[in-house]
Amino acid sequence: MIYGYARVSTNGQDLAQQLAQLQAAGCTKIYREKLSGASAERPQLKRAIGALDPGDVLMVSAIDRLARNTRDLLNILHAVKEAGAGFRSIAEPMVDTTSQFADVIIAVLGIAASYEHARITERTAAGRTQARARGVKFGRRTALTPHQQAEALRKLDAGDTQRTVAALFNVSQATISRLTGR
Template sequence: MIYGYARVSTYGQDLAQQLAQLTAAGCVKIYREKISGATAERPQLKRAIGALDDGDVLMVTATDRLARNTRDLLNILHAVEEAGAGFRSLAEPMVDTTSQFAEVIIAVLGIAASWERERITERTAAGRIQARARGVKFGRKTALTPHQRAEALDRLAAGDTQRTVAALFNVSQATISRLVGR
C-alpha cells in the first residue's frame, strides 16, 4: 500500500497541491500536517510511519516536506526501513529506497549528513570564537554578585552556617558550599 505524507509549515499555507500530486501518484491514505518541520514532534508523521507494514511505501512530494536536514531525513528513513517499508519522493526520483539502488542512496545521504554535521560544528565553533572576541560571557549567570559573595564569606567566617547564609541570600546551600570550595 502507498501512504502519502503532506506538510506545510504554517496554517496559512494550503496542502491542496501536495494532496493532488500524492493522489495522482497512487497514495491510498495521506497523512496531513500543518506544523514546522523543524520540530521532531510531528504526530501525523509518527502515525504514517506507525501504519507502515512490510512492502508499503511512504511517499512525499519533496524531501523538504519530510525533513529539514539530512540527519532528520536519515532518522525517518531508518524508521521507515525498520517497518519493512520503502520511501519515495516525487520531486527527487533518485530518493527512492524501493529501487535496486536503495543502499547507495542511503549511503550517499549518510555521507551528506556527516558533512552537514561537520559544517554545523565548524560554524558553531566559529560563532563562539566571534562571540568571545566581542566579550560575550558563556554559561549560567552567577547566583550571587561579587558583593554578595564577599558578604556571604564574611558571614561564614563569623560563624554562620552555610544553610543560614543560603537562606539569607535566597540561594541553595550547594551554591554557598561551592563558594567556600573556591
Template sequence: MIYGYARVSTTGQDLAQQLAQLEAAGCTKIYREKISGALTERPQLRRTIAALDPGDVLIVTATDRLARNTRDLLNILHAVKEAGAGFRSIAEPMVDTTSQFAEVIIAVLGIAASWERARITERTAAGRTQAKARGVKFGRKTALTPHQQAEALRKLDAGDTQRTVAALFNVSQATISRLSKP
C-alpha cells in the same frame, strides 16, 4: 498500500498543493501535519511510520516536507526501512528506496549527513570563538552578583552556616557551598 505524508510549518501555509500531488501519485492514505519540520516530535509522522507494513510505500512531495536536515531524513528512512516499506520523493526522483539503487542512495545520504554534521560543528565553533572575542559570556547566569558573593563569603567567615546564608540570599545551599570552595 501507498501512504503520503504532507506537512506545512505555519498556519498561513496550505496543504492543498501537496495533497493534490500525493493523490496524483496514487496515495491511498495521506497523513497531514501542521508543525515545524525542525521538531523531531511530529505525531502524524510517527503515526504514518507506525502504519507502514512490509511492501508499503511512503511518498512525500519533497524531502524538505519530511525532514529539515540529512540526519533527520536518514533516521526517518531507517524507520521506514525497518517497517519493510519503501520511500519516494516526488520532487527528488533520485530519493527512491523502492529502486534497485536504494542502498546507494542511502549511503550517499549518510555521507551527506556526516559532511553536514561536520560543517555545523565548524560553524558553531567559529561562532562561539567570535562571541567570546566580543566578550559574550556562556553558561547560566550566576545566582548571586559579585557583591552578594563577597557578602555571603563574609557571613560564612563570621560563622554563619551555609543554610542560613543561602536562606538570606534566597538561593540553594549548593550555591553557597560552591562559593566557599577554593
C-alpha cells in the same frame, strides 16, 4: 499500498498542491500534518510509518516536506525500511528506495549527513569562540552578585555559619560553600 505524507509548517500555507500531487501519483491514503518539520514530534508521520506493511510505499511531494535535514531523513528512511516498505519523492525521483539504486542513495545521504553534522559542529564552535572574544559568558548566572559574594565572605570571616549566610541571601548552603571552596 501507496501512502502519502503532506506537511505544511505555517497556517498561511495550504496542503492542496501536495495533496493533488500525491493523489495523481496513486496514493490511496494521505496523512496530513500542520507542524514544523523541525519538530521530532510529528504524530501523523508516526501514524503513516506505523501503517506501513512490507511492500508498501511512503511517498512525499518533496523531501523538504518530510525532513529538515539529512540526519532526520535518514532516521525516517530507516524506519520505513524497518517496516519493509519503500520510499519515494515526487520532486526528487532519484530518492527512491524501491529502485535497484536504493543502497547507493542511502549511502550518499549518509555521507551528506556526516558532512552536515561536521559543518554544524564547526559553525557552533566558531560562534562560541566569537562570543567569548566579545566577552559573552556561558553557563548559569551566579546566584549572588559580586557585591553579595564579598558581603557573604565578610560575614563568614566574622564567624557566621554557612547556613546563616545562605538564609540571609536566600540561597542554598552549597552556593555559600562554593564561595569559600570549603
